[in-house]
Amino acid sequence: MKRIKISDIVFAVLIVIIGFIPLVTRSSYIFSLMFNTFLWALCGQAWNIIAGYTGQWSLGHALFFGLGAYGVVMAQYLLGLNPLVGLFLGMLICIPFVFIISGLSFRLGNIYFIMATLVFPLIVQILIGHYTYSKSEDIVIGGWQGFVVNRLPLTPLQFYYIMFLLVILSIILVKFLERSRQGYFMKATRDDERLALSLGINTNKIKTLAMFISAMLTSVAGSIYAIYTGYIAPTSVFDFSISMNIILGAIVGGLGTVYGPFFGALVVFPLFQLIQGWVGGKFIGLTYILSGFFLMSAYLIRLRFRAKSPLK
Amino acid sequence: MLKIHKVVKRFGEFKALDNCSFELEKGEIVGLIGPNGAGKSTLINVITGFLECDSGEIFYKGKPIHKSDPNIISRMGLVRTHQIPRFFLFNTVLDCLIIAGLAAPNIEKSGVSGKVEKMLEMFKLEGIKNEITSNISVGQQKLLEFAMKMMLDPETLMLDEPYQGVHPSMIEISNQIILNLNKQFAKTVLVISHNFPVISSICSRVIVLNSGKIIATGTAEEVKNNKKVIETYLGGV
Numbered sequence: 001m002k003r004i005k006i007s008d009i010v011f012a013v014l015i016v017i018i019g020f021i022p023l024v025t026r027s028s029y030i031f032s033l034m035f036n037t038f039l040w041a042l043c044g045q046a047w048n049i050i051a052g053y054t055g056q057w058s059l060g061h062a063l064f065f066g067l068g069a070y071g072v073v074m075a076q077y078l079l080g081l082n083p084l085v086g087l088f089l090g091m092l093i094c095i096p097f098v099f100i101i102s103g104l105s106f107r108l109g110n111i112y113f114i115m116a117t118l119v120f121p122l123i124v125q126i127l128i129g130h131y132t133y134s135k136s137e138d139i140v141i142g143g144w145q146g147f148v149v150n151r152l153p154l155t156p157l158q159f160y161y162i163m164f165l166l167v168i169l170s171i172i173l174v175k176f177l178e179r180s181r182q183g184y185f186m187k188a189t190r191d192d193e194r195l196a197l198s199l200g201i202n203t204n205k206i207k208t209l210a211m212f213i214s215a216m217l218t219s220v221a222g223s224i225y226a227i228y229t230g231y232i233a234p235t236s237v238f239d240f241s242i243s244m245n246i247i248l249g250a251i252v253g254g255l256g257t258v259y260g261p262f263f264g265a266l267v268v269f270p271l272f273q274l275i276q277g278w279v280g281g282k283f284i285g286l287t288y289i290l291s292g293f294f295l296m297s298a299y300l301i302r303l304r305f306r307a308k309s310p311l312k
Numbered sequence: 313m314l315k316i317h318k319v320v321k322r323f324g325e326f327k328a329l330d331n332c333s334f335e336l337e338k339g340e341i342v343g344l345i346g347p348n349g350a351g352k353s354t355l356i357n358v359i360t361g362f363l364e365c366d367s368g369e370i371f372y373k374g375k376p377i378h379k380s381d382p383n384i385i386s387r388m389g390l391v392r393t394h395q396i397p398r399f400f401l402f403n404t405v406l407d408c409l410i411i412a413g414l415a416a417p418n419i420e421k422s423g424v425s426g427k428v429e430k431m432l433e434m435f436k437l438e439g440i441k442n443e444i445t446s447n448i449s450v451g452q453q454k455l456l457e458f459a460m461k462m463m464l465d466p467e468t469l470m471l472d473e474p475y476q477g478v479h480p481s482m483i484e485i486s487n488q489i490i491l492n493l494n495k496q497f498a499k500t501v502l503v504i505s506h507n508f509p510v511i512s513s514i515c516s517r518v519i520v521l522n523s524g525k526i527i528a529t530g531t532a533e534e535v536k537n538n539k540k541v542i543e544t545y546l547g548g549v
Contacts, residue, residue, distance in 0.1 A: 181414050181421065188400065188411050195398040195457075198360065199415040200386035200464060 007259050011171075014266070018164060022157055031156040035228065037269040038163035039221055044249035044261030045170040046217030051247070052255035053174075053183065054210040055190030056106070060117035062242035063101075063124055064215040067093045068222025069237040070128065073147045077133055083150055087223040094219045095212075097124075102208040118243075125238035146233025149226050159228055166224070167262060170217055175258050177213075186210055190256075218246070241288075245269075248291055252298045268294060313338045313500050314359070314390070314468060319368035319378075321351075321358055321524075328354040329365070330524040336468070339498040341490065343511035343532070346521035347544060352504045353395055355521065356470050360392045361385040372468075387417060391466035395473045395504075397453040399445045405456055406432075406441045412460035427463060435459040436485055451478040458486065462493075468500040469493075475507045483507075487514055512536070520544070 021030065043065065051057045071090020075081045079089075097120070105116040133142040141147060154162075177183040188196040189203045196203050226232045253264020272287045279286055314336040321329040328351045336342055346352050357363040359370055361382035370378040377385050400408050409431055413424035432438045435455045440448050445456065454474055461469065471490075475483050491514060493499040505511050511518060512532030520528040520541050528538040535541055 184411050184414050188415070191400045191403070192398055194362070195394075195400070196415075197362075197382040198386055198392055198394075198398070199412055199460065200383050200391075200417065201415050202381075202383045 007257070011259050011262070014262075015168065022160065026157075028156050031160045033270055033273050035156070035159055035163050036273070037265050038160075038167045039225060040245045040249050040269055041167045041262045041265035042163070042170050042221045043218050043246040044253070044265050045167070045174060046214045046221070047246050048250045048255060048257075048261045049174060049177065049186075049217075050207075050210045050214040052250060052257070052260070053178070053190060054186040054207055055193075056207055056210070057110075057114050058101075058105075058117040058211070058214075059114050059243050059247070060101070060120040061214070061218050061246045062238050062240065063097060063121040064094050064218035065222035065225070065242050065246070066121060066124065066128075066234070066237035067097065068219030069226035069232045071219065072149055072223050072226040073232065076150055077142075077147065083152060083223075083227050086226075087220060090219045090223045091216050094215045098208065098212050098215045102204070102211050106204055106207050118240075121238045121240075121243065125234045128238070129234040144234060146231060146236065149230050149232060151230045152227055159224075163224065166220065171258060171262060173213075173217075178258060182206065182209060187256075244288075244291060248294065252294050254302070264298075313340075313373065315369075315371040316355075316359065317369045317371070319355075319358060319365045319370065321354055321363060321365050327524050329358065332368070332521075332524070332526055334519055334526060334529065336500055336502060338500055339494065340517060341494050341501045341503065341515050343515035343518040344502055344504045344521060345506065345508060345511060345518060345535075349523075350521040351524040352521055353472055354524075356392055356472050356502075356504065359385075360390060360470060386464070386466075389467035390470070391461045391464055391468070392470035393454075393457045393461055393472055393474065395476070397450070397457040399453060399456050399460065401446055403445055404442050405437055405445060405448065408445060408456060408460055409463055412463035416464045431459045431462060434462075434489060451482040454478055455482065455486065458489070462489075466499070468502070470502045470504075472504050473506070474503065475505050475510055483510060490514060508532075508536075 018034070021034070043061065047058070047061055068087070068090035071088075071093055072083045072086030075086030075089045076083055079085070101117060101120055105113050108116055129144045131142055135141070185196065185201050185206045188199070188201055189206050193203050222237060225237070249265030249268055250261040251264065252268050253262065254260030272290065275290065276287055316335070317333050319329050319332045320327065332355060344352050344355070354363065358365045358378075361377065361380050361384070365378055368378065369376060372385070372388055372390050375388070377388070377390070400411060403411075406428065409428045410424055413419060413427055414421065419427065432441055435458065437452065437455060437459060440452060445453065448456070458471070458474065474486050478486070487510065490501055490503070494501060503511060503515065515532060517529065518532050518535045519526055520535055520538070522544045527540045527544065528535050530538070
């Protein structure tokens, strides 16, 4: 009954190739480029669960990304703990937000849901922007200036593999989810919520569950981003461009598919980096224009594809 | 089994349901007829929780359900189908039934496929089980939704226009299924239809709805000769 699909083989080949890249080159440029790609692949996979499988297009996932990043900051500054504790702290902070967003936004239909979720990261961004932290009288940090995060003694190579491993784990998680009862309910909710309700499926619970899993993964990505860059500010982690990056790979690669976000990120982000490096500082907004172009073409291709073959 | 008491539903100024009261006994097959816009579908929507009534009460097995969510009502064993059949697009007939089976209470994942086979046979859908749902005919789609709802093993079924746009031989299939369910498992069924001959052939009782009011109840024969009903259907003289 179980058969191996082409996408499985491509995925396996890609894993091997990416796993062996560090044997070929030690360029830190490649490492940082791939780290970025993996980061957005992980976020894209997280978003895939809520948008691709459950059909709830949350455009506010920067919120969970930012909270994950600020979890690390809180662990370091308020509790004086290792940034790795912050990773779990970030997930913990996300939980009430998952329920707030779910409770408020899932009542709204489609477009209003998107608009509502768009606002949450902006609210939290402003709140955090006004929060400053002072260690002594004359040193005030935080607020819009942001925080410096203690960097872990990890090499770019180690970051590369950690992120790569997380991406693979997220893919396994989604693969597992897809075959589970909850996964079927998510797809049922996406395809026809009214029918799902009449089948006795608690669609609100399913959507909240999807939001929860999605938020946890995004939060982890945010925490690792904070540890990796060593500096975060409200404008860097709660920005709309973060939400944009989160959805870009997933949409280009194919929503509602296990490997889509990974493949999509692998195409889009190295390409962006190359183009940005090529044009330099002349066209700052070029990647945004390209993002728009990618999203539109992905949508058009998807429409044609959908008309011909079933979406599973 | 099901008790509807003085249910009122307004859409703005318009009263879609006006003081509707009736009861369904266990094991009954009841027909619900009425002209277009009489409030038949609204009534089913209100009973199954998709719409909230403005006033009145609905009890199912003695429990009030007029404030419950549709998924909870469905879990209680009161399941409906839709006038425009609903099914999962871009999926095969088989997948739809599997999803419905997974949603059913008290059924193990391993037991689903056996039940799906049974359902396919009962509804004569085996031949198209691997078809994409959007490619099958409207009649088959109606049967598919019916079959999906039967996967839940409901005690009470509300069928919204199961015969509309359906070939007579398929009407026969649904009728046989409804009668069988009723006889073997004592299921309670409420059928909405415009097709009076079919309704009168399977229903023990018929409720006639017009402008949100119940204007007659009784056996098919009684209803047919009711003066108000004749007026409604043939126009006032």
